[in-house]
Amino acid sequence: MLNTALRRHGPFWFSIFAGIAIWEIAGRSASQAFMVPFSTTIAQLWRLILSGEFIRQFLSSAELFLTGFTLALAVGMPLGMLLARARTLRVGLEPYIMILYATPMVALIPFILSMMGFGFAPKVLVVFLFAVFPVLYNTVEGARSIKPEMIEVAHSFRSTEWALWRDVMVPYTLPYTMTGVRQAIGRALVGMIAAEFFLSSTGLGQLIMTASQNFDTAGVFASVFVIALIGVGLMRLGLAIERHFARWRQ
């Protein structure tokens, strides 16, 4: 029992501990202004959590992330599904969606700043713009993958519009949409931090910025470390969602 567990998880923990050890040694041998060891980072993080600062900023970030992301889903999914059915509209919109999908959305932040100012809404817009196009792009991709014969068969069996959606359109496009959702989670996180950096400073972005402006290297490391953990957690969540829906896609 113990042996198999060790064999399975041994390399993982070994690599994690080795990484922490390297970090610790590098941090202790470098100047404190450039790099702090792992222990100091954790201690600083603990202080931030105890003071309530971290929780407050985390909740503020989470609110921004969830609002923007939910909006992106609420717009991207129905629109993508609609395009799955309306072929002409899809053909017409496809190149534009592809262009917007490939556009670095960060470049729009200065415009949003000067038109909408520093409130909550412009930041939500940034997260939304980062997240919506992967959902839309992949849903349309899924719509393209539906074989026309499927719809023809459904039609020749006099399937109702509702049944066509339920049995053909949605099951076929959903796995693709979920790929988009996974990409959107990652992008929305980038958008969230970008909005917090370049628009009004709040949340985890503010945590980093304040630390960096005060030359509080330990604070920078602590907040970057936490955001990296959040990134990993969200990516796993995204993969789990995608796999759940993609089980029969192959």
Added chain:
Amino acid sequence: MSVSTIAAAATPSKRPVAGRAPGAFWPRFIVGAVILLSWEFVVRAFAPPYVAKPSTTLMAIPRVFADPAFQTATLSTLTAVAQGLGIALVFGTVIGLLMGRSQAMERGFRHYVNGFFAMPMIVVLPLFSLWFGYSAQTRIATIIFAALFSIIINVADGARSVPREYLEVAKAFRASRISVLFGIVLPASMPYLLAGFRLAAGRALIGAVVAEFFLSIGGLGYYILYNSRSYKHSEAFVGVLLLAAFGVCFELLVVWVTRRFMPWYRREDKSA
């Protein structure tokens, strides 16, 4: 969860480029016209006059392209992106090949590569600016950071999926490890490398723009920031259009290279 699941997820490779369907021209033209016209009218009706609209942006294009400041900025950003991508490509390919073919390397680095890949790259900017100063080096470092991990993940995935027969033949002919790695594994994982490169190119562009915003160093991103701050939105928007064009160019380049040099990979696309 294994690296390969993440890699597979990070490989949006089976994607024929949108286009070339017969009869697609008119719908596209009409939709494009509707988008541009409604943008124009909405901005004219509701927004202050400095806000970019299609007509003023179009008129700004010749002016902006003739502007030496814009040319320097574009050149500076593109050079940085090309350098960063080049460095990331070399290191990413080597590390990826090693991770794909050596279990020890894979176990040692897997979690770090995945972790750095999942990290929103913007957060490293304060750290990098601490290490490299408010300089062009920080921009290069950010671009490399943004691009490296998607290349590693995809190359490692490709290296892992090399058909075993190839390796057995190489072994039978007593090929050295190096020549197996670069003569067989690398060419066999080319489609994965390209998929990784496509992802990396997009991320590198974002990294460059964000670094310029953050560090206020000259480049296309800073040009956009500066002009939009001084309420020259149309000029700034030309910069955005150019960025979008670069993004699309990278996508098309990868699709073209795949089609031209790896036509067999395309066949799989169709069946998918």
